[in-house]
Amino acid sequence: MPAPTDVNIPAPSTLAMPSPGLPPFDYLCPDDPDEVVALLLQHGRSARLLMGGTDLFVQMRDGALAPRVVIDVKRLPGMRELSFDPADGLHVGAAVNMNALAAAPAVQQFYPLLAQAVASVASYQLRTRATMGGNLCNGSPAADTAPAALVLDAQCVVWGPDGERTIPANNFFLGVRKTALQPGEFLTRMEFPVPPTGYAGRYIKLGRNAGGDLAIVGVAVLGYPETSAASGYRFRFALASVAPTPIRVPEAEALLAEQPITSGLLSQAALAAEDAATPINDLRGSARYRKAMVRNLTRRALDDVWNQLQAEG
Amino acid sequence: MSTTTTNPTRPVGDSVKRIDALEKVTGEALFADDLQFGPGLLFGRIVRSPHPHALIKHIDTSRALAMPGVKAVVTGADTPKQIGLYLKDRHIFCRERTRYVGDPVAGVVATSEEIAEAACKLVEVEYEVLEPVLDPLRGMAPDAPLIHPDLGNYEVPNFIFPKAGTNISNHFKIRKGDPDAAWALCDAIVEDEFRVPHVQHVPIEPHVAVAKMDQRGEITLWTSSQSPFAQRNLIAEALGLSQSSVRVIAPFVGGGFGCKAGVTMEALAVVMAQKVPGYAVKLRLTREEEFFTTFVRQGLIARTKIGATADGKIQAMQTEYFWDAGAYTEYGVNITRASGYSSTGPYEIPNVRADSYCVYTNHPVGGAFRGFGMPEIHWGIEQIVDMLAEAIGMDKAEFRLKNCIRTGSIIATGSTMHPVGLVECIKQATAAIHWGTEERASAPHKRRGKGLAIMWKAPAMPPNAGSSASVRFNEDATVTVSVGGQEIGQGAFTVAAQMAAAALGVPYEWVRVEGPIDTQYNPYEWQTVASRLTWSMGNAVMAAAKDARRQVLDLAAEHWGEDVDHLDIKDGMVISYRSEEAMPLKKMVVYGLPKPAGQGWRGGPIIGHGSFMPSYVTGLDPETGQGPRSVVHYTTGCQAVDLEVDTITGQVTILRIAAAFDVGKAINPDQVRAQIEGGAVQGASTALFEGFQLKNGKLANHSFVDYRIATSVDVPFEIIPIIIEVPQDDGPWGARGIGEHSMVPTAPAIANAVADAIGVRVLELPITAEKLYLALEAQADGMPV
């Protein structure tokens, strides 16, 4: 199954001695999406899907996963295509690698927030293999591209036993390593609607060091002018690494829509983000530090977005 | 290249290109795992103790042995004798007791790594779990469980003092003057405790060893090694073999930093190979094993008290070091000694008391790590000196200038300091970052700070650590230099070639240095550690080259009928200053020269030999640590750091590190600068990011996911290397070591700069963003959003 719902995966760092190699598996590379569905249904939990493998192989080596069948879906039609249409928005095949995604002119021009989030993942070398689809399907609370997907209202298009269906990114993450994918389903592309006119966005990732760490905290903020809102603006907030899944912060969003925007209100929104965060203590950082960082970095991102909006408006 | 015709010692003093540059950048250079052994190669994997402290009640290897593809299983029953560089305190495979998580209990040899790994899971070990010792203070307690109940019976050299019936494997003391009386004179006294966690070397290349025993019982070991000769010696002794029955072949090393010195996993491969005569057995560690089953830098708890009079003169210093040495002490006992005799840092202090304890714990095994105890002790020394300067109300650079060692100072051991350029290091490093000038931070939420730290370090080694070299000519007058010191990336072969070329009078490009190091063919070298090669091996190379040179000149003198004093070798030509005769070295250095009138030939193949051992080092009094020449020499230096702290996240950005070291003579200035830069980077990494998170003896962050090291985007924006040259009396061309020293002062210099920026003193490494942020929050009683 693409995303098992009941497998308890121990955190790799609690395992004492990972093995030097990967456990044995069969590698399959079907060219028909329905064959993938059939294989997934046939093998159930002993099959895993493969794109860049930067999560899958690491988990297999750590002993957290031992699939008998690995199904490579990178070569299926459309999986590595990226297109932009001014009316329809951006379509990104699930297996488009992150460097290609971040470098695409349409992404640079219309979705700089997405480019920022993608560029914050690991290193350039790793991003030649890693995919955004894999980042979302892996279901990690720390997925750096998830907050961008949430605030950009991305849609996850999946193929399954009943053909195609669409899951909003906002409903995609159900828990640690749990996504909304059903048995036999797999992700084929992400669709990003045309963003609101005049919007500004920012993703801030805090790692222990600047190069290639997983996020202690990730904060995405997107804002745009909106006449229907009392404040004249709407904002969207999403956080990574501070809850069992990447989360939106509706409380902060409501605050900033309802009242005229002042510095004090921006602070209140940052506090609302802090309140929404329910982080744990782990090797990367304490819950206390994480909560403070959600507040401070939300404020920093918000200031940045607000300044951009005012400069444009 | 700074080659100039005015350099009288060239190519010594020139930044010539590294001798191994082309091989390494093209990927042609061979490392241990590249060597091919054909289809008969077997693989080993290790069964390791999951408990920090346990008794082995029973081992059943029968299921593992029955697995298809498994060739042999070894256990502690196969290793009756003990091994250890100083204190022989461990069995190659555990016998009755395991002492850390990862302690090798059994080894499986099989036709593939996968089979060996799978069979490891079939080795059944029954343990009786014992109470572990998880910190050195607990280990010192009279009621602590004993990790080595037989400590009193272990073999040990006469300068290490284990305490039988305790967990203390060495106690080193300094008693100089009368600190108790001196405190009363002091106008300011500061006292604090500083902590350093275990860290790892994280070389790019993990440990690899391939061992084979032939039908005569002779062993060959191919391994990534800083210590081929020490490994030969220790493994031979532990297996009851003669040294010449063990041959170690060591190709290029992909990073050592101390972790490939002494014997770690190599001995496991050898014992496994003994079970399958005629077959080579390869053992290579995973990155995770690299973290906790090879040597680590020891943890340290340092308690220090220091006092000065109002004129800014330090009067007394008292120190206790509690080293978290781990389960065994390959090097730990000597780190304890070195840190004890260097415990004052590079200061002249009349009244000193120091007690340095090496304490067994059920933690990973402490070993050599770049700096050999000095980065750990300077973490506390250089902060407490800063705190004392503050208490006295003196500028921190001025305070150091007032108290630091100078030529002729009497140091902690009572020895007299040799010529030293530390004052100049302090002056130049501080000037390079505009010390004393306040500079603005780059943003309103950032705070800028400057700090400095000075350091000293001596090569810590047994007094009879020797080096040897040979220099031989080929027909074309190129020169082959043979040494036993290892090229571990530091540039040792390049420097050896420069020295041979300079001493002989031939161009640098004519010199080759033989690798891999093979104990069967290469001359003896104690170990590639202690920043001692340029100095010690350099002395041997210089002597060997001079020996060969003398043979050439004697031959030419006889040939020309001239006095040898009038002859010289320049650019590969023998010349006479008197008769202005000249002849090329070519051919004559192998075939000799014809006598007149067809009367035969004189001379013959020229080969020079040289050795060096510092026979002038004296012992230290076991009760007072006093002695006339405690060490060969100290390298000294200073780092000055300019940084910013982001008050919103606690993150530190290092803007500049200026680093000045007195290297005596820079044989290759570019390589010296590279060491200074590399040290600043590794130092910054340990300062800001690195540290073991041990939970009940188990390493929680045993991979790069959660053990962070500095990457190219984390390193200081600007590193300003400064070379000071006050010649060393016993060094070739006046050179002393620089490899380790460059990272010694970095962490405390950063801590001092952080304290300057935000008024927060971090007493325990690393200086994480989280620590600084939470301290700032406490300071401000709630940060404004």
Ligand SMILES: Cc1cc2nc3c(=O)[nH]c(=O)nc-3n(C[C@H](O)[C@H](O)[C@H](O)COP(=O)(O)OP(=O)(O)OC[C@H]3O[C@@H](n4cnc5c(N)ncnc54)[C@H](O)[C@@H]3O)c2cc1C
């Ligand atoms: C050194 C390193 C650094 C990293 N740093 C970061 C970081 O900074 N930030 C971050 O967010 N992540 C990081 N990661 C994690 C990882 O690189 C990313 O999550 C990456 O985007 C995964 O993409 P992939 O194509 O490699 O996925 P894969 O490993 O191929 O797949 C990921 C998961 O999704 C499943 N899957 C694959 N394809 C599909 C599909 N079409 N439909 C449904 N399920 C599917 C797989 O079975 C697997 O469970 C890092 C990983 C490494 C090794």
